[in-house]
Amino acid sequence: MKGNKSLRRVRAAHPTVKPMKKVMRNLSKTIGQPAGTLQHIGEQKTDFPAITVFGYDEDHEFHMPLKSIAECAALKDKQKVLWVNIDGLHDVSVIEALGKLFDIHPLTLEDILHTEQRSKIEDFERYLFLVFRALDYDPQTSEITEEQMSMVIGSNFVLTFQEKPGDTFDALRTRIINPGTSIRKRGADYLAYGLIDAIVDSYFVILEQLESRIELLDQELFKTSGRETFESIYSLKKDLILLRKSVRPMREIINSISREHYTVIDDKATWPFFRDVYDNVIFINETIETYRDIVIGMYDTWLAIVNNRMNEIMKVLTTIATVFMPLSFLTGVYGMNFRFLPGLEWHWGFFALLGFMGMIVAGMMVYFRTRKWF
Numbered sequence: 001m002k003g004n005k006s007l008r009r010v011r012a013a014h015p016t017v018k019p020m021k022k023v024m025r026n027l028s029k030t031i032g033q034p035a036g037t038l039q040h041i042g043e044q045k046t047d048f049p050a051i052t053v054f055g056y057d058e059d060h061e062f063h064m065p066l067k068s069i070a071e072c073a074a075l076k077d078k079q080k081v082l083w084v085n086i087d088g089l090h091d092v093s094v095i096e097a098l099g100k101l102f103d104i105h106p107l108t109l110e111d112i113l114h115t116e117q118r119s120k121i122e123d124f125e126r127y128l129f130l131v132f133r134a135l136d137y138d139p140q141t142s143e144i145t146e147e148q149m150s151m152v153i154g155s156n157f158v159l160t161f162q163e164k165p166g167d168t169f170d171a172l173r174t175r176i177i178n179p180g181t182s183i184r185k186r187g188a189d190y191l192a193y194g195l196i197d198a199i200v201d202s203y204f205v206i207l208e209q210l211e212s213r214i215e216l217l218d219q220e221l222f223k224t225s226g227r228e229t230f231e232s233i234y235s236l237k238k239d240l241i242l243l244r245k246s247v248r249p250m251r252e253i254i255n256s257i258s259r260e261h262y263t264v265i266d267d268k269a270t271w272p273f274f275r276d277v278y279d280n281v282i283f284i285n286e287t288i289e290t291y292r293d294i295v296i297g298m299y300d301t302w303l304a305i306v307n308n309r310m311n312e313i314m315k316v317l318t319t320i321a322t323v324f325m326p327l328s329f330l331t332g333v334y335g336m337n338f339r340f341l342p343g344l345e346w347h348w349g350f351f352a353l354l355g356f357m358g359m360i361v362a363g364m365m366v367y368f369r370t371r372k373w374f
Contacts, residue, residue, distance in 0.1 A: 038106070040090045042115030045147070045164035049088035054176055055079035058185050061177060069097035076101065081188045082157040083176075087165040089113055095161070102127075102159065104152060112161050115148040119249030121256050128153040128192075128264050130253060133246035134167065134199055137206045142213070144206060144239050146246060149199065153192045153264050160195065168202040169195060189270045196254070197277050203247055203284050207291075210239060214294060221298060222305065229302060236295050244288050251285055254278040319368060326360050 051066040057080035066072055072084060086094065092113065099109045108129050111117050122129040134149040152159040172194045175181045183194055217232050258274040261267060265274075330353065334341060343349035 038092045038096055038109055038113055040092055040113045040115075042089070042148070042163065044088075044090040046088035046090075049086055049091045049094050050165055051094070052085050052087075054081075054083040054085075054173070056081055056176055056184055059179075061179070061184065063173070063177065069094060069101060072098070073101055076157070080156060081191055083160070083188075083191055084157070085160045085162070085169075087162050089115065089161060089163055098159065102152070102154065102157065104159075108152065112150045115163055117148060117150075119246075119253060121253045123260075123262055125263055126154065128257075128262050130196075132196075132199065132250055132253060134162070135202060135206055135243065135246055136166070136168075137202075137209055139209075142209065144242060146242060151192065151195065154188060155264050156188050158188050158191050158195070168198045172198055186269065187266065189265045190273070193270055193273045193277065197273075197280075200250070200277055200280050200284070203243070204280075206243060207284065207287055210236065210243070210291060214291060214298075218294075218298060221301060233295060233299050233302060237292075237299070240288060240292050240295060244285075244292065247281065247284050247288060251278070251281045254281055323361055323364055326364075327357050330357060 051069065051072075052063065053066055053072060053075060054063045055061070055075055055078075075082060084098065086098070089095065089112065095109055095113060098104070099106070103126065105124055108122070108124070111129070111131060117131045119132040120130075130151040130153070132149055132151075133146050136145050136147075137143075138145070147163040150161040172183070175183050175194070183190060213232075213236060217229070217236065221229065254274055254277050257265060258271060258278050265271070334344075334353065343352065346352070
């Protein structure tokens with residue numbers, strides 16, 4: 001009973017197999033469009049885009065929401081570091097206005113609006129453009145959701161674009177607000193490092209949750225091997241594929257930042273921090289591969305258990321059928337409609353036949369036992 005309750009907790013996290021996300025259906029909308037056409041491709045995840053801005057230097061800081069991009073024009077060149085974040089990408093006019101204000105290339109804006117972009121890094125000399133996947137774990141449903149995160153790093157500004165409100169940057173915002181922190185003393189490249197580091201740290205949280213699910217399922221694997229166990233293993237496998245798909249390109253992005261020379265990145269001051277993030281990404285990738293091997297092994301073990309139990313059932317059924325074969329033969333012979341059969345007129349004939357059948361059953365069971373068939 002205790003094992004079944006534990007497995008039901010695993011099962012409750014993923015009650016059904018989720019459908020695969022449609023990608024090519026969305027990308028087909030761009031067919032025939034000229035390069036640089038601004039069109040939102042993807043799911044609308046918020047009603048209205050939300051614009052927030054942080055500006056700071058070592059001595060001063062401010063943060064506030066904005067109603068329009070026009071309000072950001074007066075802040076553009078007056079701050080040591082300016083961070084503009086947009087939640088919601090379906091309003092093309094907002095992205096276009098921000099691109100004009102910061103002189104962002106139309107191809108970059110197009111990639112920001114296409115939420116099915118692969119993770120990548122592009123150098124435009126005046127700014128550095130990054131695309132990667134941000135993951136979020138819901139503790140109530142144990143579901144992992146993903147969204148595209150785009151980032152533009154300039155000499156004194158960082159622009160971030162998210163599909164929906166809510167992120168892992170609250171701790172970073174607190175550090176910006178508090179005076180005397182290291183981030184207040186550094187430039188926009190260090191802010192970009194802090195944002196990327198927060199995303200990487202969120203991967204660790206998801207790994208911890210997956211590890212707990214793997215441990216629980218591993219304990220119950222040999223106790224129950226029904227459809228619920230299979231669906232739990234399959235859900236784990238899909239979550240690991242999603243995590244691997246999101247984290248693996250980050251290794252190339254961070255490695256490029258830490259090795260290549262980019263104009264907007266201070267090699268001496270910020271390079272060691274990106275190297276630290278790179279080490280974390282390598283560790284996460286290795287852990288994902290380890291978990292993936294464990295889940296594949298659990299699936300093979302599940303198949304072996306199911307096949308072994310099926311063999312045990314077939315062994316019992318075959319033994320029963322084999323034992324009844326001679327008994328069926330005897331009852332069939334004495335069930336024939338001949339008038340003269342040996343023992344039909346004998347008073348003890350029926351009991352003698354039953355005894356003979358019992359001897360046959362006992363002899364066959366002893367033989368099967370000596371052969372170790374059961």
